[in-house]
Amino acid sequence: MPHNQVNDINYPHTNYKDSVSHEKINKLDLELRKNEKIIQKNQENIQKNNSLIGSYQQELFQLNQQIGNHQQELFQLNQQIGNHQQELFQLNQQISNAKKNNMELYFDNIRRTHDLISPAIKKNEDPFAKFNTPRLTTEPLSPISQEEAIPARRNPQQGRSSKNEQGNTPYPYADQRNSVIDSYRNNRLSKVADMEKQDKLRTPYTKLRTAEAQDRRKAQIKGYNARVIKENLNNLNNLYNDLNEKVTQSIAFTKKSKTTNPNKGKNPITGVDNKEYNELKKDILNKDKYNTPLQSSPKFGEQQNHYNRMDEKKDKRLVRGNPQSSTTSSPEIKNTRSPRLK
Secondary structure (H helix, E strand, O other): OOOOOOOOOOOOOOOHHHHHHHHHHHHHHHHHHHHHHHHHHHHHHHHHHHHHHHHHHHHHHHHHHHHHHHHHHHHHHHHHHHHHHHHHHHHHHHHHHHHHHHHHHHHHHHHHHHHHHHHHHHOOOOOOOOOOOOOOOOOOOOOOOOOOOOOOOOOHHHOOOOOOOOOOOOOOOHHHHHHHHHHHHHHHHHHHHHHHHHHHHOOHHHHHHHHHHHHHHHHHHHHHHHHHHHHHHHHHHHHHHHHHHHHHHHHHHHHHHOOOOOOOOEOOOOOOEHHHHHHHHHHHOOHHHHOOOHHHOOOOOOOHHHHHHHHHOOOOOOOOOOOOOOOOOOOOOOOOOOOOOO
8 A cells, every 4th residue: 555645444543744744755756856857957068068168278279379479470560660660760861861962962063163154254254165165176287397207117228127236126017017007197187187178168057056066965964964863862752652651551550459559659760759750851851942943043143033034024015995894895995096107
């Protein structure tokens, strides 16, 4: 018979209290079984979580390795930035030195030309007269005297193998060589005489054309020198701009990667504030100060306002009709010109 029967005839000794205790025990057994199942599920979940934790730890280790690699790359990039900034600083110094040297040479040339030309200008003479050398002299050559003429090297009666005092023939072909030299000299003198004849036959028009060609050649040389200086300055400026772009890109990359900058507001090379550094950079790159055109200087012997003459030569023609109106003259307005003299 089961134990949970209450007030059974065969078990007169059982009572109500015992039956209540059996029910409690059964409930506790059920709760224990439920708790055991929950404990098993929790253990399974713990194992799963442990496996996940292991995988996460591996991923974290890999991420730490990647962070270390990125930090090394960042350190290398910072080193490259420092090298680029040093190169940029050196290039800035080279640019400033080159500009100063160019300006010194430019003004030195102006001073030298002024020193050469100013005495002639004071005397109201042609300043370039002593530099314009003629192509050929118009004076005829004087005839060669007997003293200047080449003496004979040998006695024709002795023959070709003339001997010296010792009886040797040191130069058996000396006579032939001397004859070649004499013929060359005579040919050269005849060519010079022919050129002088042609120069006498030249007209003033051809002489003027040669003078214009000389002036053009001088102007070409001046323009070529100016172009070379400008090309060198442009090349230096292009190098400066390329390096400046590289440095700005690298600085922008480091600003994105770094959260804080201890040297904020200072130049990393010199340690000077950025405001002072930018002012120095403006002085170096002041194109109005250094890249002055060659035509800006006035001609020697003229005033400083030489290039403002076109303002004085304005069109001062009379306007027919009302001078205040900007429109053309109408047929109603009479002609204000004076009558023609008969």
